[in-house]
Amino acid sequence: MDSTWVNTSLGLNLVPLCSADDHQAPATMQHELERDYAQFQGNNALVKEEQVASHHDVLAEELNRISVENKKLTEMLTALCENYNSLQSHVRELMITKQQQNNSSDIYRKRKAGSEDYNNVIGLISPGTNTDTCSISDDQENSCKRPKEHTNLKISRVYVRTDASDTRLIVKDGYQWRKYGQKVTRDNPSPRAYYKCSFAPSCPVKKKVQKSAENPCVLVATYEGEHNHMHPESRAEVTLIAPVSPNQNQQLITSTPLSVSPSMAKRSAPPTFSCDINRISPNTTMCPQETEAAAFQQFLIQQMASSLTKDPNFTSALAAAISGRISDHS
């Protein structure tokens, strides 16, 4: 990796340090400067050459030190990129493994397998409560649906973080939904709510919302079908809703389809995730695919930042660089 673009300057913009004892009157300081200048003029030419040579040595030493520091930072950046790539490939392998398991197993013909899959995905993407939410597109889940009714149904899931105490099964995604049923399922104490898209009478999209069995702070919204109409709002509410709001304590972050979907498998190249951070802010207009991509990028960035701060080599090198800068100026 080319290191020339890496700015090794810490940008501290330090002024020459002086001790507390040096707070002298300006007149005194000027007097000392004049005395030093007189001494300087009094030196012979040999002394001047020695001083220039000494100064040159100092500069050369400084240059070497910066070069070493630059090299060290470049190595760390390279290692970071390698870790990022390995993490990405690991996630991809997990997705492929899961897809293969789905293909090879008949359990997804069973109805209950669908809800088990919910929990598996949650455990895979957010093993703890530290992560927010994500979604996957899952065309393959068709296999666990009634084959006569759902032949070309597009199914996607969105995970929404909410209050565990919030019993409302509401996921704001900008569309208009009409609730037509609620059911308590066998493997989850939380009821499942059934919604139909009510924006267009002929819209076939349905939505199921249920709290995760493992993490009651997570709402799982399953979308079936595709809308045959435009989004009802130009500014969709598929947004991150600030948790400070007491009534709408929801944080919806979706991710790039992690995919288990045949559509993903058809792609010529595996999905890649750039390092651009698209901060999801309130009232951001984003389609579900865009929010998924942005959220997954953010998830990866958080993972990278977390691993960086936990890396003792990185923190020690950073501390050394800062202290080196300070000592140089003092």
Added chain:
DNA sequence: CGCGTTTGACCAGCGC
């Protein structure tokens, strides 16, 4: 009064 929600009943698929 219109619209959305609630909730018990009903239907269909699946396993035993």
Added chain:
DNA sequence: GCGCTGGTCAAACGCG
């Protein structure tokens, strides 16, 4: 065939 389960329907209800 029976029971279990998920999904859907529709009457009752509440709210603005």
